[in-house]
Amino acid sequence: MKYTIAEFNKQFPDEVACLDEMFKRRYGHLIKCPKCSKRAAFHRAKNRKVYACQFCGYQLSPLAGTIFHKSSTPLKLWFHAIFLFSTSKNGVAAKELQRQLGVTYKTAWRMAAQIRKLMGQDDEPLAGEVEIDETFYGKGGTHQTKFKNKHAIIGMVERKGKIKAKQLPNRQAALILPVIKEAVVRGSRVITDEYRGYDKLSYSAYGYQHHNVKHGKGHYSWKGQNTNTIEGFWGQLKTSLRGTYHFVSPQHLQSYIDEFAWRYNNREGISPAFVALLARVSQVAQLG
Ligand SMILES: [Zn+2]
Missing domain, CATH: 3.30.420.10 (Ribonuclease H-like superfamily/Ribonuclease H)
Structure with missing residues (x-):
């Protein structure tokens, strides 16, 4: 399925949109607050990367344990890098990431290595x-x-x-x-x-x-x-x-x-390769 840079930019215009996406992926299924057990809405804390329960203030951190967690690179740039990896056919050189994202070569190289970790092969055997x-x-x-x-x-x-x-x-x-x-x-x-x-x-x-x-x-x-x-x-x-x-x-x-x-x-998945790769971010975090 085709997913263009224009669609990407529309869906993820800024940091908040990216963070909200991570929250939705990780905790979107929550009906009750894990602490006070009330049916609660979680609101993003101002200028912080956590969401707090409307009643008891219990905080959920959608980035904890993910490749984004301790990174000082904006989420939007991470998402952009993942987009490039998901749409490229021949891979993305660190030099190219550096140029497109405006980060240092060292940062670009590290980001690429982390994104590659999301692409690990599963244990499900082949047949037929x-x-x-x-x-x-x-x-x-x-x-x-x-x-x-x-x-x-x-x-x-x-x-x-x-x-x-x-x-x-x-x-x-x-x-x-x-x-x-x-x-x-x-x-x-x-x-x-x-x-x-x-x-x-x-x-x-x-x-x-x-x-x-x-x-x-x-x-x-x-x-x-x-x-x-x-x-x-x-x-x-x-x-x-x-x-x-x-x-x-x-x-x-x-x-x-x-x-x-x-x-x-992931060459012909029902969802764009970008979404599949983004889904791996929280999955890998939850595996430990
Ligand atoms: Zn609560």
Whole structure:
């Protein structure tokens, strides 16, 4: 769903509008005051980021525990940054955030890192037809033949569904098989290339219907034998990492993988990706 900067600015013209939104998201469901138990309205305290019960004065803080809480950056700028992340296809460089928001580079970099944390992958496993493939990322080009100093990324994607991708030190079967087992429901039809690390997927320990693209392994030939979807994702990921972020170090790589997986998974939601990302702010806070 399309959500433009004009709509964004209309919906969130100022700090109060952003704060009210956070209050509504976090405490909008409250019917009674948690303290005095009366059916109360909560009013925003003047010049403060809290809302107080009309009867007993009990205060609720919609930003407590969120990425906004201890930040001196205005909420409106945070919202704007989240908007940029949610509408961009190729990611948002800290330099670009700095330019658009008028904050320092350091602040922009920190904001981007925090927003990326909101984009973490969930634990819900994939099912149905799942393409699985691995790729490599690191200095010195993206060729598989030179992967000595590279990290592996294992990716799993449901046809017309969700994606999961995880960074690993290498692509040994001992590392990739447990990741697949956790991420893909047993019995699913999995499609891989001919890499031998996948050979055990059809063993009873894993229990998948395994199709191998190159050799057409499996019990019957089947026209859906390709890994085009996951390969498309790798293409998008690498183009964006190179074009927007230039180089990402191994200790940050997973958060960038999460960013692009999130974008893929929210590509055609019923609500705008912006709303989905904003919803994560309070959810992440409540998870602890
Ligand atoms: Zn009260």
